[in-house]
Amino acid sequence: xxxxxxxxxxxxxxxxxxxxxxxxxxxxxxxxxxxxxxxxxxxxxxxxxxxxxxxxxxxxxxxxxxxxxxxxxxxxxxxxxxxxxxxxxxxxxxxxxxxxxxxxxxxxxxxxxxxxxxxxxxxxxxxxxxxxxxxxxxxxxxxxxxxxxxxxxxxxxxxxxxxxxxxxxxxxxxxxxxxxxxxxxxxxxxxxxxxxxxxxxxxxxxxxxxxxxxxxxxxxxxxxxxxxxxxxxxxxxxxxxxxxxxxxxx
Ligand SMILES: Nc1nc2c(ncn2[C@@H]2O[C@H](COP(=O)(O)OP(=O)(O)OP(=O)(O)O)[C@@H](O)[C@H]2O)c(=O)[nH]1
Numbered sequence: 001x002x003x004x005x006x007x008x009x010x011x012x013x014x015x016x017x018x019x020x021x022x023x024x025x026x027x028x029x030x031x032x033x034x035x036x037x038x039x040x041x042x043x044x045x046x047x048x049x050x051x052x053x054x055x056x057x058x059x060x061x062x063x064x065x066x067x068x069x070x071x072x073x074x075x076x077x078x079x080x081x082x083x084x085x086x087x088x089x090x091x092x093x094x095x096x097x098x099x100x101x102x103x104x105x106x107x108x109x110x111x112x113x114x115x116x117x118x119x120x121x122x123x124x125x126x127x128x129x130x131x132x133x134x135x136x137x138x139x140x141x142x143x144x145x146x147x148x149x150x151x152x153x154x155x156x157x158x159x160x161x162x163x164x165x166x167x168x169x170x171x172x173x174x175x176x177x178x179x180x181x182x183x184x185x186x187x188x189x190x191x192x193x194x195x196x197x198x199x200x201x202x203x204x205x206x207x208x209x210x211x212x213x214x215x216x217x218x219x220x221x222x223x224x225x226x227x228x229x230x231x232x233x234x235x236x237x238x239x240x241x242x243x244x245x246x247x248x249x250x
Contacts, residue, residue: 004190009034011113043225062127139215140213220248
Protein backbone atom coordinates (compact mmCIF):
# COMPACT_ATOMS: atom_id res chain seq x y z
CA UNK A 1 0.00 0.00 0.00
CA UNK A 2 1.40 3.37 -1.02
CA UNK A 3 0.50 6.43 1.04
CA UNK A 4 0.76 9.92 -0.41
CA UNK A 5 -0.21 13.26 1.07
CA UNK A 6 -1.40 16.19 -1.00
CA UNK A 7 -0.46 19.45 0.74
CA UNK A 8 -2.42 22.40 -0.64
CA UNK A 9 -2.16 26.05 0.38
CA UNK A 10 -5.55 27.28 1.62
CA UNK A 11 -7.26 29.91 -0.55
CA UNK A 12 -3.85 30.92 -1.91
CA UNK A 13 -4.96 32.28 -5.31
CA UNK A 14 -7.02 35.12 -3.85
CA UNK A 15 -4.31 35.81 -1.23
CA UNK A 16 -1.70 36.40 -3.98
CA UNK A 17 -3.76 39.31 -5.36
CA UNK A 18 -5.20 40.78 -2.14
CA UNK A 19 -5.35 43.69 -1.62
CA UNK A 20 -3.40 43.92 -4.89
CA UNK A 21 -1.02 41.58 -6.78
CA UNK A 22 1.96 40.72 -4.57
CA UNK A 23 5.50 40.96 -5.94
CA UNK A 24 6.37 37.73 -7.76
CA UNK A 25 9.76 37.30 -6.05
CA UNK A 26 8.07 37.60 -2.63
CA UNK A 27 5.69 34.78 -3.62
CA UNK A 28 8.61 32.69 -4.92
CA UNK A 29 10.52 33.19 -1.66
CA UNK A 30 7.46 32.29 0.42
CA UNK A 31 6.76 29.12 -1.60
CA UNK A 32 10.43 28.04 -1.53
CA UNK A 33 10.69 28.57 2.26
CA UNK A 34 7.44 26.80 2.97
CA UNK A 35 8.51 23.88 0.78
CA UNK A 36 11.91 23.75 2.55
CA UNK A 37 10.20 23.49 5.95
CA UNK A 38 7.77 20.85 4.67
CA UNK A 39 10.62 18.81 3.11
CA UNK A 40 12.57 18.95 6.38
CA UNK A 41 9.59 17.97 8.54
CA UNK A 42 8.53 15.13 6.22
CA UNK A 43 12.15 14.02 5.76
CA UNK A 44 12.67 13.81 9.56
CA UNK A 45 9.75 11.36 9.59
CA UNK A 46 11.30 9.32 6.75
CA UNK A 47 9.00 10.59 3.99
CA UNK A 48 9.79 12.48 0.77
CA UNK A 49 8.12 15.79 -0.18
CA UNK A 50 8.16 17.20 -3.71
CA UNK A 51 7.69 20.85 -4.71
CA UNK A 52 5.35 19.97 -7.60
CA UNK A 53 3.50 23.29 -8.24
CA UNK A 54 4.45 25.15 -5.06
CA UNK A 55 0.82 25.76 -4.09
CA UNK A 56 0.21 21.98 -4.31
CA UNK A 57 2.94 19.67 -3.01
CA UNK A 58 2.90 15.88 -3.17
CA UNK A 59 4.57 13.83 -0.42
CA UNK A 60 5.19 10.13 0.09
CA UNK A 61 4.22 9.56 3.69
CA UNK A 62 4.21 5.84 4.47
CA UNK A 63 4.66 5.46 8.25
CA UNK A 64 3.51 9.04 8.98
CA UNK A 65 0.17 9.18 10.86
CA UNK A 66 -2.59 11.80 11.03
CA UNK A 67 -1.24 13.27 14.26
CA UNK A 68 2.18 13.91 12.76
CA UNK A 69 0.50 15.53 9.74
CA UNK A 70 -1.38 17.87 12.09
CA UNK A 71 1.88 18.73 13.91
CA UNK A 72 3.60 19.65 10.64
CA UNK A 73 0.56 21.67 9.59
CA UNK A 74 0.48 23.64 12.87
CA UNK A 75 4.19 24.33 12.69
CA UNK A 76 3.82 25.75 9.16
CA UNK A 77 0.81 27.82 10.23
CA UNK A 78 2.77 29.74 12.87
CA UNK A 79 5.57 30.56 10.44
CA UNK A 80 3.71 31.62 7.30
CA UNK A 81 0.92 34.03 6.40
CA UNK A 82 -0.93 31.21 4.62
CA UNK A 83 -2.20 27.89 6.01
CA UNK A 84 -2.18 24.43 4.46
CA UNK A 85 -4.66 21.57 4.18
CA UNK A 86 -3.45 17.99 3.92
CA UNK A 87 -5.18 14.97 2.38
CA UNK A 88 -3.78 11.50 2.98
CA UNK A 89 -4.54 9.00 0.20
CA UNK A 90 -3.65 5.37 -0.24
CA UNK A 91 -3.57 3.03 -3.23
CA UNK A 92 -1.95 0.04 -4.85
CA UNK A 93 -0.04 2.34 -7.23
CA UNK A 94 1.32 5.86 -6.67
CA UNK A 95 -1.25 7.21 -9.18
CA UNK A 96 -4.11 5.60 -7.24
CA UNK A 97 -2.78 6.99 -3.95
CA UNK A 98 -2.50 10.55 -5.25
CA UNK A 99 -5.90 10.35 -6.97
CA UNK A 100 -7.40 9.23 -3.63
CA UNK A 101 -5.72 12.15 -1.83
CA UNK A 102 -6.89 14.59 -4.52
CA UNK A 103 -10.53 13.43 -4.25
CA UNK A 104 -10.39 13.80 -0.45
CA UNK A 105 -8.95 17.32 -0.76
CA UNK A 106 -11.62 18.31 -3.28
CA UNK A 107 -14.38 16.97 -0.96
CA UNK A 108 -12.96 18.99 1.92
CA UNK A 109 -13.42 22.22 -0.06
CA UNK A 110 -12.03 23.87 -3.18
CA UNK A 111 -8.52 25.30 -3.50
CA UNK A 112 -10.00 28.81 -3.41
CA UNK A 113 -12.71 28.19 -0.83
CA UNK A 114 -12.54 30.80 1.97
CA UNK A 115 -14.16 28.25 4.32
CA UNK A 116 -11.49 25.56 4.09
CA UNK A 117 -8.65 26.04 6.55
CA UNK A 118 -6.16 23.56 7.98
CA UNK A 119 -8.07 20.40 7.14
CA UNK A 120 -6.40 17.02 7.63
CA UNK A 121 -8.43 14.56 5.54
CA UNK A 122 -8.07 10.82 5.06
CA UNK A 123 -6.63 7.99 7.09
CA UNK A 124 -3.03 6.85 7.19
CA UNK A 125 -2.15 3.27 6.25
CA UNK A 126 -0.98 1.08 9.15
CA UNK A 127 2.84 1.20 9.52
CA UNK A 128 4.51 -1.68 7.75
CA UNK A 129 7.95 -3.23 7.57
CA UNK A 130 7.32 -4.64 4.08
CA UNK A 131 9.68 -3.45 1.37
CA UNK A 132 6.75 -2.29 -0.70
CA UNK A 133 7.82 1.20 -1.81
CA UNK A 134 9.93 1.54 -4.94
CA UNK A 135 11.89 4.71 -5.54
CA UNK A 136 13.78 5.12 -8.82
CA UNK A 137 16.46 7.81 -8.89
CA UNK A 138 17.33 8.80 -12.47
CA UNK A 139 20.09 11.05 -13.71
CA UNK A 140 21.52 12.09 -17.05
CA UNK A 141 24.75 10.33 -17.97
CA UNK A 142 27.57 12.90 -18.01
CA UNK A 143 25.38 16.01 -17.95
CA UNK A 144 28.48 18.05 -17.11
CA UNK A 145 30.60 16.98 -20.11
CA UNK A 146 27.74 16.80 -22.62
CA UNK A 147 25.68 19.83 -21.68
CA UNK A 148 26.59 22.00 -18.65
CA UNK A 149 30.18 22.75 -19.71
CA UNK A 150 29.39 22.95 -23.44
CA UNK A 151 26.04 24.62 -24.06
CA UNK A 152 24.24 27.75 -22.97
CA UNK A 153 22.59 27.32 -19.58
CA UNK A 154 19.09 27.73 -20.97
CA UNK A 155 19.73 25.23 -23.77
CA UNK A 156 20.88 22.72 -21.13
CA UNK A 157 17.79 23.44 -19.05
CA UNK A 158 15.54 22.87 -22.10
CA UNK A 159 17.22 19.56 -22.86
CA UNK A 160 16.95 18.29 -19.28
CA UNK A 161 13.29 19.38 -19.05
CA UNK A 162 12.51 17.61 -22.34
CA UNK A 163 14.05 14.40 -20.99
CA UNK A 164 12.15 14.78 -17.70
CA UNK A 165 8.84 15.43 -19.43
CA UNK A 166 9.24 12.37 -21.68
CA UNK A 167 10.18 10.14 -18.71
CA UNK A 168 7.34 11.47 -16.53
CA UNK A 169 4.71 10.86 -19.23
CA UNK A 170 5.99 7.39 -20.06
CA UNK A 171 6.18 6.15 -16.45
CA UNK A 172 2.79 7.67 -15.57
CA UNK A 173 0.84 6.30 -18.52
CA UNK A 174 2.55 2.90 -18.66
CA UNK A 175 2.83 2.20 -14.91
CA UNK A 176 0.99 4.79 -12.79
CA UNK A 177 4.37 6.05 -11.46
CA UNK A 178 4.90 9.65 -10.31
CA UNK A 179 8.15 11.35 -11.38
CA UNK A 180 9.47 14.59 -9.94
CA UNK A 181 12.34 16.76 -11.19
CA UNK A 182 14.47 17.46 -8.12
CA UNK A 183 17.18 19.71 -9.54
CA UNK A 184 20.43 19.37 -11.48
CA UNK A 185 19.86 16.42 -13.80
CA UNK A 186 17.93 14.34 -11.26
CA UNK A 187 14.46 12.84 -11.39
CA UNK A 188 13.02 10.87 -8.48
CA UNK A 189 10.13 8.54 -9.41
CA UNK A 190 7.79 6.80 -7.02
CA UNK A 191 6.99 3.54 -8.82
CA UNK A 192 4.94 0.40 -8.32
CA UNK A 193 6.99 -2.81 -8.24
CA UNK A 194 8.37 -3.09 -11.80
CA UNK A 195 10.69 -5.57 -13.51
CA UNK A 196 14.04 -4.41 -14.87
CA UNK A 197 12.72 -4.55 -18.44
CA UNK A 198 10.22 -1.76 -17.63
CA UNK A 199 13.13 0.54 -16.67
CA UNK A 200 15.04 -0.48 -19.80
CA UNK A 201 12.02 0.44 -21.91
CA UNK A 202 11.68 3.79 -20.10
CA UNK A 203 15.35 4.70 -20.72
CA UNK A 204 15.01 3.67 -24.36
CA UNK A 205 11.80 5.66 -24.78
CA UNK A 206 13.45 8.85 -23.45
CA UNK A 207 16.58 8.38 -25.56
CA UNK A 208 14.57 7.86 -28.75
CA UNK A 209 12.17 10.74 -28.06
CA UNK A 210 14.68 13.33 -26.81
CA UNK A 211 18.26 12.08 -27.27
CA UNK A 212 18.83 12.25 -23.49
CA UNK A 213 20.55 9.19 -22.01
CA UNK A 214 19.71 8.31 -18.43
CA UNK A 215 20.89 5.92 -15.76
CA UNK A 216 18.76 4.77 -12.84
CA UNK A 217 19.14 3.21 -9.41
CA UNK A 218 16.00 1.54 -8.06
CA UNK A 219 15.56 0.99 -4.32
CA UNK A 220 12.81 -0.56 -2.24
CA UNK A 221 11.90 -0.05 1.40
CA UNK A 222 9.17 0.43 3.99
CA UNK A 223 9.60 4.22 3.82
CA UNK A 224 10.54 6.71 1.13
CA UNK A 225 13.86 7.44 2.86
CA UNK A 226 14.81 3.76 2.99
CA UNK A 227 13.84 3.15 -0.65
CA UNK A 228 15.34 6.48 -1.78
CA UNK A 229 18.71 5.86 -0.09
CA UNK A 230 18.88 2.38 -1.66
CA UNK A 231 18.16 4.03 -5.02
CA UNK A 232 21.01 6.52 -4.49
CA UNK A 233 23.43 3.71 -3.68
CA UNK A 234 22.16 1.97 -6.82
CA UNK A 235 23.02 5.05 -8.86
CA UNK A 236 26.54 5.02 -7.42
CA UNK A 237 26.81 1.40 -8.56
CA UNK A 238 25.70 2.44 -12.06
CA UNK A 239 28.62 4.89 -12.12
CA UNK A 240 31.21 2.44 -10.76
CA UNK A 241 30.14 -0.55 -12.85
CA UNK A 242 29.20 1.50 -15.96
CA UNK A 243 25.72 -0.03 -16.16
CA UNK A 244 22.56 1.94 -16.82
CA UNK A 245 20.20 0.19 -14.37
CA UNK A 246 20.71 -1.24 -10.91
CA UNK A 247 17.92 -2.70 -8.82
CA UNK A 248 18.16 -3.10 -5.04
CA UNK A 249 17.30 -6.79 -5.27
CA UNK A 250 20.01 -7.54 -7.91
N1 LIG B 1 18.84 16.65 -6.16
C1 LIG B 1 20.00 16.05 -6.42
N2 LIG B 1 20.85 16.65 -7.26
C2 LIG B 1 22.01 16.02 -7.52
C3 LIG B 1 22.37 14.78 -6.92
N3 LIG B 1 23.58 14.41 -7.40
C4 LIG B 1 23.96 15.39 -8.27
N4 LIG B 1 23.02 16.34 -8.34
C5 LIG B 1 22.97 17.51 -9.23
O1 LIG B 1 23.25 17.09 -10.55
C6 LIG B 1 24.32 17.84 -11.11
C7 LIG B 1 25.14 16.95 -12.00
O2 LIG B 1 25.85 16.00 -11.19
P1 LIG B 1 26.15 14.53 -11.70
O3 LIG B 1 24.92 13.86 -12.14
O4 LIG B 1 26.95 13.85 -10.64
O5 LIG B 1 27.11 14.85 -12.94
P2 LIG B 1 27.30 14.09 -14.33
O6 LIG B 1 28.22 14.93 -15.12
O7 LIG B 1 25.98 13.76 -14.96
O8 LIG B 1 28.04 12.75 -13.92
P3 LIG B 1 27.43 11.25 -13.89
O9 LIG B 1 26.11 11.33 -13.17
O10 LIG B 1 28.45 10.46 -13.12
O11 LIG B 1 27.28 10.81 -15.31
C8 LIG B 1 25.05 18.41 -9.91
O12 LIG B 1 25.60 19.66 -10.23
C9 LIG B 1 23.96 18.59 -8.89
O13 LIG B 1 23.29 19.82 -9.11
C10 LIG B 1 21.44 14.18 -6.03
O14 LIG B 1 21.65 13.10 -5.46
N5 LIG B 1 20.27 14.86 -5.81
